[in-house]
Amino acid sequence: MISSLLRAPKLASRFSASRYPSSRIIAARFNSADHKINTNSFVYKYLEEGPKTVKYTAEHEWLAVFKDDTAFVGITKYASDALGDATFIELPEVGVTVEAGESIGSVESVKSASEIYSPVAGEILAINQNLESSPGLINEDPLGEAWIAQIKLSDPSVVESSEELLDVAEYDASLEDH
Amino acid sequence: MLRSISLISKRSNSSSSAALLKTPLYESHLALGGKMVPYAGFEMPVLYKDQSHIQSHNWVRANCGLFDVSHMLQHNFSGPSAKALLEKITPIDLASLPVNSSSLTVLLNNEGGIIDDCIITKHGEEQFYMVTNAGCREKDVKFIKQEISSLQGDLNHNTFEGTLLAVQGPKSKEILQKFVSDFDLNKLTFGQTKFNKFNSIIDSEVHIARSGYTGEDGFELSIASSNDVETKQAQDFFNLLISEYPEVVKPIGLAARDSLRLEAGMCLYGYELNESITPIEASLAWLIPKARRTPDLATFNGSSKILSQLSDRSLVSHQRVGITSKGPAPRDSSSKIFDKSGAEIGYITSGSPSPTLGGNVAQGYVKRGSHKSGTEIDIEIRGKKRPGVISKMPFVPNNFFRG
Incomplete structure (x- = not known):
């Protein structure tokens, strides 16, 4: 989301609006198990065998890629905990084509707002309209029922080649820096 | 996300490199699972464990919340010239303010800009008590000292710290009344104050002000904490309120304070108010009482600009x-x-x-x-x-x- 290594300084002044810093202790509570997709969720069950690959970004998005070259995008538990109670989630429009790193919406809480960036290029196939009526889902099940969008990947090979996409161990390690 | 949030905090807390101060209730905040953040030079709780921001917020609207506001600076003014000083640095009308009543007002510079917002309480014709914002502490004290020296009157000004506890929410009165057996707290209406004993829990008299920064009914308690015994009593009282009445009383941090005051339409210094904004521009014309709108009684700083804006609103951009x-x-x-x-x-x-x-x-x-x-x-x-x-x-x- 907004703490991209590259974008952070610019976004900090423009986008984040919290007057109070989040606790830096949060990261210590996390381990790899916290970053796993909820196996009971719609996302996991989209195709019978579950996602082919799950990747993460330094900005706290997750990407669950399926063998039909579509991927679900959401935010990690770390991000949803840091945001607090979500009050509003802005979703992208179905049919729109996005670039990797392009904003596809935002998650708002009482204390702050964060952009959601698409981890990959592609076309928005579906959006999770449940989030419009129940933004709190993002706090309850960020890695499952609170998926944000499904994207048809323009180039499926980037999932393995991109250095911006982290595996679970790399993502977990990145939290140590916070 | 966290990276950017902490950048913001550095901006709004310029004293972050200096050692952070602690209020007398610091240990209690830690014991209650308070998430502590730097704020105006102090380490203050932003949220407590097991309460989300929204839960804290709603708790205050429905029950009773305790806010540690001990980081704010308390002042006493006394002496024959105290009134003249306060009526120069603020537009308050102390002649018509009854004894043991308080009013919101603003410290003004010579251009009518707001140096800080504050509450002034009249304890006697020559005795006044004032509470100012923590974040403005240094500049306020410097400003007041300068004004005192140029006034050359006979007055004392001192500042002190203690336990300052805001008790807010519709159930505040019923809870505090349990600790005050010799006085009906409903004899204090909004803005009125009293020194009173809190049964056997606190030895010194507590300054009780009926007030609120959340829009709810509530009280602000100033409890002496100048030595270990007093500090311990203040802490014990704070802890007791929470442990004795867990169904009604919860500690509340800065996060909910901000959303509550915003809903109540109240200003936060540094955001809605600053030194280049006048009270008229800030839609606070009611802070200039009628008695101070005539040129001979408008002796406060920046009065010419403020009076002209009052009489001709087209001067307000x-x-x-x-x-x-x-x-x-x-x-x-x-x-x-x-x-x-x-x-x-x-x-x-x-x-x-x-x-x-x-x-x-x-x-x-x-x-x-x-x-x-x-x-x-x-x-x-x-x-x-x-x-x-x-x-x-x-x-x-x-x-x-x-x-």
């Missing part, structure tokens, strides 16, 4: 307004305000989703002419214009106890 909207919330001055023809007319000063009302509430400054309630505007949020409406404040009706 931008004015503070309330704004409501749906969707992404406006948050800060990065959000510009436009009229429906696309012309830029102002900016947001603070805003957030409203847990009480749903949707978003915000404050900002817009050009006079566009300031009327019901005016439709656009607010730029993250590069995109979103519709909003100029709206009356308070957004959530206040619930002060007026007897």
Whole structure:
């Protein structure tokens, strides 16, 4: 989301609006198990065998890629905990084509707002309209029922080649820096 | 995300490199699982464990919340010239303020700009008590000292710290009354104050002010904490309120304080108010009482500018307004305000989703002419214009106890 290594300084002044810093202790509570997709969720069950690959970004998005070259995008538990109670989630429009790193919406809480960036290029196939009526889902099940969008990947090979996409161990390690 | 949030905190807490101060209730905050953050030079709780921001917020609207506001600076003024000094540095009318009553007012510079907002209580014709913001501590003290030396009158000014506890919410009176057996707290209406004993728990008399920064009924308690025994008693009282009445009383941090005061339409210094904004521009004309609007009695700093703005509002270019909207919330001055023809007319000063009302509430400054309630505007949020409406404040009706 907004703490991209590259974008952070610019976004900090423009986008984040919290007057109070989040606790830096949060990261210590996390381990790899916290970053796993909820196996009971719609996302996991989209195709019978579950996602082919799950990747993460330094900005706290997750990407669950399926063998039909579509991927679900959401935010990690770390991000949803840091945001607090979500009050509003802005979703992208179905049919729109996005670039990797392009904003596809935002998650708002009482204390702050964060952009959601698409981890990959592609076309928005579906959006999770449940989030419009129940933004709190993002706090309850960020890695499952609170998926944000499904994207048809323009180039499926980037999932393995991109250095911006982290595996679970790399993502977990990145939290140590916070 | 966290990276950016901590950058913001550095901006708003310039003293972060210095050692942070602790209030007398610091240990209690830790014991209660308070998440501590630097704020105005102090380490203050922003949230407590097992309560989300929205839960804390709603708790205060329905029950009773305790806010540690000990970081604010307390002042005593006494002596024959105390009144003259306070009526020079603020527009308050002390002659008509009854003894043991308080009023919100503002410290003014010579251009009518607001140095700080504060509460002044009259304890006697020559005795006054004032509470100012923590973040303005150094400049306030310097300003007051300068004003005292140029006044050359006979007065004493001292500042002190102690335990300052804001007890807020509709159940505040019923809880505090359990500790005060010799006085009916409903004899204090909004703005009135009294020194009274808190049964056997606190040896010294507590200064009790019926007041509120959340829009709810409540009290501000000033409890002496100048030595270990006093500090221990203040801590014990704070802990006891929470442990004895867990169904009613919870500690509340800075996060909910901000969303509550915003819903109540109240200003936060450094956001809605600063040294280049006059009380008239801040829509606080009511802070200049009638008695101080005549040229011979308008002896306060910046009075010529303030009186001319009062009599001719066209001299006010931008004015503070309330704004409501749906969707992404406006948050800060990065959000510009436009009229429906696309012309830029102002900016947001603070805003957030409203847990009480749903949707978003915000404050900002817009050009006079566009300031009327019901005016439709656009607010730029993250590069995109979103519709909003100029709206009356308070957004959530206040619930002060007026007897």
